[in-house]
Amino acid sequence: MQIVTSLEELRAARRLRPAPLGLVPTMGYLHSGHISLVQRARAESESVAASIFVNPTQFGPTEDLAKYPRNLEGDLNLLEAAGTDLVWLPTPAQMYPTGYQTWVEVDGLASPLEGAMRPGHFRGVTTVVAKLFNAFQPQRAYFGQKDAQQAAVICRMARDLDFPVEIVICPTLREADGLAMSSRNSYLNTDERQAAPVLFRSLNAARAAYYAGERNAEKLRQIMTDTLIAEPLARLQYVSCADYDSLQELQEINGKILLSMAVYIGKTRLIDNFVLEN
Amino acid sequence: MQIVTSLEELRAARRLRPAPLGLVPTMGYLHSGHISLVQRARAESESVAASIFVNPTQFGPTEDLAKYPRNLEGDLNLLEAAGTDLVWLPTPAQMYPTGYQTWVEVDGLASPLEGAMRPGHFRGVTTVVAKLFNAFQPQRAYFGQKDAQQAAVICRMARDLDFPVEIVICPTLREADGLAMSSRNSYLNTDERQAAPVLFRSLNAARAAYYAGERNAEKLRQIMTDTLIAEPLARLQYVSCADYDSLQELQEINGKILLSMAVYIGKTRLIDNFVLEN
Numbered sequence: 001m002q003i004v005t006s007l008e009e010l011r012a013a014r015r016l017r018p019a020p021l022g023l024v025p026t027m028g029y030l031h032s033g034h035i036s037l038v039q040r041a042r043a044e045s046e047s048v049a050a051s052i053f054v055n056p057t058q059f060g061p062t063e064d065l066a067k068y069p070r071n072l073e074g075d076l077n078l079l080e081a082a083g084t085d086l087v088w089l090p091t092p093a094q095m096y097p098t099g100y101q102t103w104v105e106v107d108g109l110a111s112p113l114e115g116a117m118r119p120g121h122f123r124g125v126t127t128v129v130a131k132l133f134n135a136f137q138p139q140r141a142y143f144g145q146k147d148a149q150q151a152a153v154i155c156r157m158a159r160d161l162d163f164p165v166e167i168v169i170c171p172t173l174r175e176a177d178g179l180a181m182s183s184r185n186s187y188l189n190t191d192e193r194q195a196a197p198v199l200f201r202s203l204n205a206a207r208a209a210y211y212a213g214e215r216n217a218e219k220l221r222q223i224m225t226d227t228l229i230a231e232p233l234a235r236l237q238y239v240s241c242a243d244y245d246s247l248q249e250l251q252e253i254n255g256k257i258l259l260s261m262a263v264y265i266g267k268t269r270l271i272d273n274f275v276l277e278n
Numbered sequence: 279m280q281i282v283t284s285l286e287e288l289r290a291a292r293r294l295r296p297a298p299l300g301l302v303p304t305m306g307y308l309h310s311g312h313i314s315l316v317q318r319a320r321a322e323s324e325s326v327a328a329s330i331f332v333n334p335t336q337f338g339p340t341e342d343l344a345k346y347p348r349n350l351e352g353d354l355n356l357l358e359a360a361g362t363d364l365v366w367l368p369t370p371a372q373m374y375p376t377g378y379q380t381w382v383e384v385d386g387l388a389s390p391l392e393g394a395m396r397p398g399h400f401r402g403v404t405t406v407v408a409k410l411f412n413a414f415q416p417q418r419a420y421f422g423q424k425d426a427q428q429a430a431v432i433c434r435m436a437r438d439l440d441f442p443v444e445i446v447i448c449p450t451l452r453e454a455d456g457l458a459m460s461s462r463n464s465y466l467n468t469d470e471r472q473a474a475p476v477l478f479r480s481l482n483a484a485r486a487a488y489y490a491g492e493r494n495a496e497k498l499r500q501i502m503t504d505t506l507i508a509e510p511l512a513r514l515q516y517v518s519c520a521d522y523d524s525l526q527e528l529q530e531i532n533g534k535i536l537l538s539m540a541v542y543i544g545k546t547r548l549i550d551n552f553v554l555e556n
Binding site: 099134 | 377378380381384386387404405408409438440441
């Protein structure tokens with residue numbers, strides 16, 4: 001596994017790797033969810049690359065950039081074991097040098113849900129992903145369904161800007177009790193960790209109602225809310241039952257939907273989602 | 279010369295062309311200025327591609343999108359004679375299908391001068407150029423110095439977003455009387471055409487003062503203004519003496535500068551510029 005730091009090194013290393021190249025962009029502190037993306041890339045591509053970069057522009061001023069967990073040595077071991085060929089470790093000063101001033105923005109899809117709660121977040125995401133696409137020139141790029149809106153926004157960006165990259169969205173990986181894997185789970189203390197599967201339980205409750213025939217979106221939101229507020233350590237930020245394509249809140253359900261939520265467990269903000277279709 | 283319309287055709291045609299590929303993006307109605315870009319690309323690249331696309335997103339609601347001059351047959355003849363290998367003729371519906379919502383924006387450099395007079399103009403330019411870079415995947419792209427701020431904004435975008443494309447800026451071509459070549463010159467009637475070299479004359483007057491030692495930027499702006507207002511058919515929109523790198527207006531001159539202006543000759547808006555450095 002080759003590890004590079006400068007963009008020039010990356011471009012030189014990239015040229016020597018056979019196509020198609022599959023890229024897994026990450027912010028590090030890798031878990032099995034990330035590794036499942038690498039494994040998928042490994043299964044379908046000649047070359048597999050990853051980036052580790054805690055992207056400052058996707059964090060708001062009051063968010064957890066400074067304390068975002070890091071474990072470079074562990075990350076590199078996991079990437080190597082999963083068969084990664086090439087890893088880029090750019091620095092913030094490399095990615096956003098003095099005078100940096102270009103932004104990629106998706107208008108509609110980035111506005112509701114996470115976009116409403118985290119102003120500027122998706123502008124940071126789409127900008128850094130555009131930069132990573134230009135730096136790596138991958139044929140495929142892998143993202144997790146856990147960040148459902150991010151996946152939708154990146155698909156839209158890639159399509160709108162004609163990036164010659166296939167976006168592959170991979171299933172959310174979960175702990176045994178249903179908690180979606182996330183680097184931020186490391187913030188949870190023992191009690192909070194025990195409370196955290198309430199997101200998964202509330203999604204399950206809504207899904208059960210949906211499969212029992214419930215097509216009133218407000219009812220599904222209410223079922224998720226009821227489950228969440230029953231957990232004393234949980235503080236609900238939003239629950240959503242939205243059209244899968246537009247991410248707009250629904251009244252009547254008529255097609256593919258995204259159930260999603262953001263919930264504080266103590267001081268840790270967690271998100272989760274299910275996609276439902278018939 | 280191969281002419282393609284769909285993006286899929288373009289990608290297939292592109293794959294067959296040897297690298298490096300030089301791209302000349304145009305809005306058509308080609309003149310010798312455009313052709314000089316093609317010739318430069320031809321001289322330095324294995325393959326030469328061009329696009330003809332009157333990009334609606336870079337026109338304001340009151341601007342000349344609908345009446346922008348077109349001459350597809352003439353354009354294709356000129357491109358073929360200059361040695362172009364591949365031409366893409368996308369349609370607005372292809373470039374901006376229903377649901378399109380992604381924009382590339384340069385913050386600082388795009389704000390003054392043309393950006394102040396034409397809100398949204400550079401957002402349209404950088405977005406379409408990003409799309410063209412992704413569609414053609416050129417190693418080099420050629421733009422004219424005539425649109426000085428556009429050149430600066432595109433260089434900034436390519437650098438900030440890590441596009442693997444070298445941006446080549448080529449000199450402004452001029453008519454015998456100094457008028458900068460522009461597709462919009464075709465709007466001018468006989469009297470206006472005779473008046474139009476006043477932009478060039480005013481730039482020359484300021485340059486003469488600069489070479490005579492004048493380093494007060496306001497003086498240079500005044501010299502350009504005086505020359506322009508002496509022409510009855512000219513209506514000045516702005517004159518600028520700006521720092522070449524930041525495009526911010528100067529008081530004292532201390533390095534490379536951009537003299538630039540936008541002037542209405544009748545109903546036709548013309549721009550021109552000189553770069554000066556010692």
